[in-house]
Amino acid sequence: MIKELINGKTTACVASTDRGLLYGDGLFETIAVIDGTLRHWPRHLSRLQAGCDRLGIPAVDGRELAHECQALAGNAARAVLKVIVTRGSGGRGYRVPEKTVATRIVQLHDWPVFPPVCAETGVAVRVCKTRLGDNPALAGIKHLNRLEQVLARQEWSDPDIMEGLLLDAAGYLIEGTMSNLFLLRDETLLTPDLHRCGVAGIMRTRVLELSEQLAIDAHIRPVEMKDLREADEIFICNSLIGIWPVIAVDSSEYEKGVVTARLQNLLDSCPDTGNSWRT
Numbered sequence: 001m002i003k004e005l006i007n008g009k010t011t012a013c014v015a016s017t018d019r020g021l022l023y024g025d026g027l028f029e030t031i032a033v034i035d036g037t038l039r040h041w042p043r044h045l046s047r048l049q050a051g052c053d054r055l056g057i058p059a060v061d062g063r064e065l066a067h068e069c070q071a072l073a074g075n076a077a078r079a080v081l082k083v084i085v086t087r088g089s090g091g092r093g094y095r096v097p098e099k100t101v102a103t104r105i106v107q108l109h110d111w112p113v114f115p116p117v118c119a120e121t122g123v124a125v126r127v128c129k130t131r132l133g134d135n136p137a138l139a140g141i142k143h144l145n146r147l148e149q150v151l152a153r154q155e156w157s158d159p160d161i162m163e164g165l166l167l168d169a170a171g172y173l174i175e176g177t178m179s180n181l182f183l184l185r186d187e188t189l190l191t192p193d194l195h196r197c198g199v200a201g202i203m204r205t206r207v208l209e210l211s212e213q214l215a216i217d218a219h220i221r222p223v224e225m226k227d228l229r230e231a232d233e234i235f236i237c238n239s240l241i242g243i244w245p246v247i248a249v250d251s252s253e254y255e256k257g258v259v260t261a262r263l264q265n266l267l268d269s270c271p272d273t274g275n276s277w278r279t
Contacts, residue, residue, distance in 0.1 A: 003108040005068050018103055020086025023094065024144040026103075027051040031081040032239050033073040033108075038081065040239060041066065043202045048085060051141035057087050058102050065104060072108040080109040080240065086144070114241060119264065122247035122256045123162035125176065125236070127225075128152040132168045132175075132197045140200040149177045163236055165228075165249070168197055173223040179236035179244075180204035184259050185227055189218040203237040210266050216259060233257030242267055 006014060019025035029048050032039040045062050052059050065083065073081050084105040090097040130152040138145070152164050163176045174192050175181055180201040182191045189211050194200050211218040228234070234246035234254055243264045245256035 003072050005072060005104075005106045007104050008064070008068050014103065014105070015089045017089040017091060018086055019088065019090050019100075020084065020103060020144055022092075024146075025055070026057070026084060026086030026144045027055070027142055028085070028144060029083045029142060030239060031069070031083065033076045033079040033081050035077055036070075036074045038066070038069055038073060040202050040206070041069075043205065044083070044239075047142065047200070047202065048083065051143065052085060052102075054137070054141055055087070055143070056096065057085065058100070060085055060102060060104065065106075068104065068106050072106055076108065078111040080111055082107040082109060084144070112240065118162060118244050119242060122245035122254075123236075124160055124248035125163040125165055125246055126156060126161050126250050128155050128164040128166055128177070130155065130166065132166050134169055134196045136196050139197050140194055142199050152177050162244070166198075167225075171225065173225065173228060174198040175201075176236050179238045179241065180207075181223070182207060182235050182237065183223070183228060183231040184233035184257060185231050187217065189216050189259065190223055190227060191218070191220055192223045193220055201237065202239050203242065206267070207237055207243065207263060210263050210270070213270075214262055214266060216263075233260050235260045235263075 004012065014021065027048055029044040031041065031044050049059055069081055069083065073079060086103040087096065088100040088103045090100050130148055132148055152166055155164060163179055165176055165181060166174050168174050172192065173181060174194065175198045180191065180203065182189060191204060192198065208218055228249060229252065231254065234249065235243050236246060237243045243260065245260045247254050247256060
């Protein structure tokens with residue numbers, strides 16, 4: 001059962017006039033909870049506050065929000081915390097009212113059960129037909145408008161396919177429906193440029209930091225399908241799954257590589273506890 005707080009209160013009611021419901025006018029974060037600790041909390045809060053600033057939503061009180069999160073997650077051994085911030089209620093029409101009070105929703109979900117082979121051996125993914133639209137104003141932030149991902153996820157039902165890769169309108173690879181994408185080509189780690197669309201994931205940033213520790217040359221740049229086809233290693237990542245090697249993209253097969261394994265091992269040994277939060 002989902003446990004949740006709305007504006008700090010135990011209730012399951014959100015106003016029907018809330019702009020998050022009416023227009024997707026808001027943001028969210030998905031946070032791993034391990035032994036009551038909110039993993040990467042400062043990073044999640046920073047991205048959430050940056051998103052609020054980008055959308056012109058009044059900044060949330062980070063301390064207040066952290067305490068609400070801890071109130072739900074404090075006793076959880078392993079769970080998923082979802083934080084949603086909307087602009088609040090504002091009546092009909094796109095124009096933003098002069099005064100709005102943001103809505104805070106904090107939900108605690110069960111930890112998803114993934115087969116161990118996903119991280120150990122690797123996963124099969126597919127390239128989706130659904131394309132991401134360009135919108136630099138929203139690129140990078142985790143806003144509530146996820147219809148492109150919803151449409152893409154409807155493209156397959158095969159349980160052996162664990163993720164779908166998304167391209168932009170120009171045909172460049174951007175991300176997975178729930179993950180960020182990395183590939184190794186010519187001894188260089190590549191991850192797509194997200195200045196026009198896509199979500200700048202917390203684990204994406206962590207992987208770039210880990211690659212620097214391992215002295216692995218890493219670049220953020222436009223990634224083409226040719227890069228994917230000629231890649232020596234491919235992996236996907238997010239805050240819940242960590243790093244998953246990709247061993248198949250549609251009909252093309254790959255192997256879990258040494259660089260992916262090194263990054264996994266370093267991530268496991270350096271879980272970034274300094275960027276977690278607990279009372």
